[in-house]
Amino acid sequence: MTDFFSPKEVATAIGVSESSLKRWVDKGLIPAEKTGGGHRRMRLDAVLKFLREQGRALSEPQAIGLPAESGRRPASNDSDHQEFLRFLLSGDESSARRIVMDAFLNGYSVAKIFDSIIVPGFCEIGNLWHCGTLEVYQERRACEICSRVVHELRRAVGSGPSDGPVAIGGTLDGDPYTIACSMSEVVLRECGWRALSMGNMLPFNTLMKAVEIDRPRLLWLSVTAIRSPEQFVANFNVLFDTATSLGCVLVVGGQALTADIRPLLRYTTYCDNFRHLEAFSRTIIPREN
Ligand code: B12
Known part of the structure; x- marks a missing residue:
C-alpha cells in the first residue's frame, strides 16, 4: 500500500471538497510534495498529524488505507484494552486495528x-x-x-526527521520475543529518533559490531528470556562498556530483567513501560515542534 495520497483521496477520507483540501495544502496546513507532473501528494503521517491536531473526524477512512469505521471519534477509554483483547482472541484484525487507530487519531501517543x-x-x-x-x-x-498493528503505527508516525539521532535495538541470542522490541522502535520514531530495529536473537558480538559501525546515540534491548544468566551478565556488561565508550546510552526493559538480575547489570536506564522510554528519550533530544 502506498504511503502517499492525492488531494482527492484525502478529501474523500475527510469528507470535504477537493478544492478545500488543496487550499489547506497551499496554506501549509498539510505538508505536501509535488510529483514530476506538478500534482500534490501527501504522506500518510502528515495527513494523520493534521487530523490529530485539528480533531477532525473521518467519513471514508478506507480512502487513505485506514480500517472502515475508524476515525469517527468515539473518545478512547479505559475499556479499549478489553475490546482489543476480544478482537485479538477472535482473530478480528480489522476491529483490532480500528481500536488502535482511533486511539492514535484521538491524540494518544504510541x-x-x-x-x-x-x-x-x-x-x-x-x-x-x-x-x-x-x-x-x-x-x-x-x-x-499485533505485529501488523504495530507496523501500521510505524507507518502512521512516519520516519521522523532525516537528521534525527540514530537509535538501534533488538533482542539477544536465545530471546525470540519480538513485540516489545518493535514497539520500542515506533516509540522512538514518534519522539524524533531515526530508530531501526535489528530484530531478535542477536548474538552479543554482532551487537557490539553494530554499535561500532552504526555509532547510534541510543541502543535499546528488550529482554524477555535469558538462556544462561552468568554468561548473559558478563556479555551484557561488556556491551555496556563498549556502547558508552562510544557515546551511546543503553536503554533496557523486559520481563526477564528481574529485581534479582538488574543489580548485576550496568545500563543507562531501565524502563518497565513505554511511557518511560518516551520520557527518557526526550531528555536526550528536544521535543519536535
Ligand atoms: C507472546 C508470548 C510468547 C510468544 C512470543 C512471540 C513473539 N513474536 O514475540 C512465543 C510463542 C515465542 C512465546 C514462547 C514462550 N513463552 Co511466552 N509469552 C508471550 C506473552 C503472551 C506475551 C509477551 C509479549 O510480547 N507481551 C507484549 C510486550 C510488549 O509486553 P511485555 O513483555 O510485558 O513488556 C513490557 C515491559 O517488560 C516493557 N518492555 C519490555 N521490553 C522492553 C524494552 C524497552 C527498551 C522498553 C523501554 C520497555 C520494555 O514494556 C512492556 C510494557 O510494560 C507472555 C505473557 C505475558 N504476561 O507477558 C508469555 C510469557 C512471557 N511466556 C511464557 C512462557 C512460559 C513461554 C514458553 C516457555 C512456553 C513454552 N512452554 O514453550 C516459551 C518460551 C520461549 C523462549 N525461548 O523463551 C511465560 C513466562 C513465565 C516466566 N516468567 O518464566 C509468560 C509470562 C506466560 C505465562 N503467563 O506463563 N511466548
Missing part, C-alpha cells in the same frame, strides 16, 4: 497506546494460556495481528 491497550491484552493472553483456557493458535494469531 507509547500510551502500547501501555494502555496492547500490553494489558498480551498480559491477559499469557494468563489465559497459563490456565489452559486459550488455544496455542489463538496466541500465535494474536502475535501476528
Whole structure:
C-alpha cells in the first residue's frame, strides 16, 4: 500500500471538497510534495498529524488505507484494552486495528497506546494460556495481528526527521520475543529518533559490531528470556562498556530483567513501560515542534 495520497483521496477520507483540501495544502496546513507532473501528494503521517491536531473526524477512512469505521471519534477509554483483547482472541484484525487507530487519531501517543491497550491484552493472553483456557493458535494469531498493528503505527508516525539521532535495538541470542522490541522502535520514531530495529536473537558480538559501525546515540534491548544468566551478565556488561565508550546510552526493559538480575547489570536506564522510554528519550533530544 502506498504511503502517499492525492488531494482527492484525502478529501474523500475527510469528507470535504477537493478544492478545500488543496487550499489547506497551499496554506501549509498539510505538508505536501509535488510529483514530476506538478500534482500534490501527501504522506500518510502528515495527513494523520493534521487530523490529530485539528480533531477532525473521518467519513471514508478506507480512502487513505485506514480500517472502515475508524476515525469517527468515539473518545478512547479505559475499556479499549478489553475490546482489543476480544478482537485479538477472535482473530478480528480489522476491529483490532480500528481500536488502535482511533486511539492514535484521538491524540494518544504510541507509547500510551502500547501501555494502555496492547500490553494489558498480551498480559491477559499469557494468563489465559497459563490456565489452559486459550488455544496455542489463538496466541500465535494474536502475535501476528499485533505485529501488523504495530507496523501500521510505524507507518502512521512516519520516519521522523532525516537528521534525527540514530537509535538501534533488538533482542539477544536465545530471546525470540519480538513485540516489545518493535514497539520500542515506533516509540522512538514518534519522539524524533531515526530508530531501526535489528530484530531478535542477536548474538552479543554482532551487537557490539553494530554499535561500532552504526555509532547510534541510543541502543535499546528488550529482554524477555535469558538462556544462561552468568554468561548473559558478563556479555551484557561488556556491551555496556563498549556502547558508552562510544557515546551511546543503553536503554533496557523486559520481563526477564528481574529485581534479582538488574543489580548485576550496568545500563543507562531501565524502563518497565513505554511511557518511560518516551520520557527518557526526550531528555536526550528536544521535543519536535
Ligand atoms: C507472546 C508470548 C510468547 C510468544 C512470543 C512471540 C513473539 N513474536 O514475540 C512465543 C510463542 C515465542 C512465546 C514462547 C514462550 N513463552 Co511466552 N509469552 C508471550 C506473552 C503472551 C506475551 C509477551 C509479549 O510480547 N507481551 C507484549 C510486550 C510488549 O509486553 P511485555 O513483555 O510485558 O513488556 C513490557 C515491559 O517488560 C516493557 N518492555 C519490555 N521490553 C522492553 C524494552 C524497552 C527498551 C522498553 C523501554 C520497555 C520494555 O514494556 C512492556 C510494557 O510494560 C507472555 C505473557 C505475558 N504476561 O507477558 C508469555 C510469557 C512471557 N511466556 C511464557 C512462557 C512460559 C513461554 C514458553 C516457555 C512456553 C513454552 N512452554 O514453550 C516459551 C518460551 C520461549 C523462549 N525461548 O523463551 C511465560 C513466562 C513465565 C516466566 N516468567 O518464566 C509468560 C509470562 C506466560 C505465562 N503467563 O506463563 N511466548
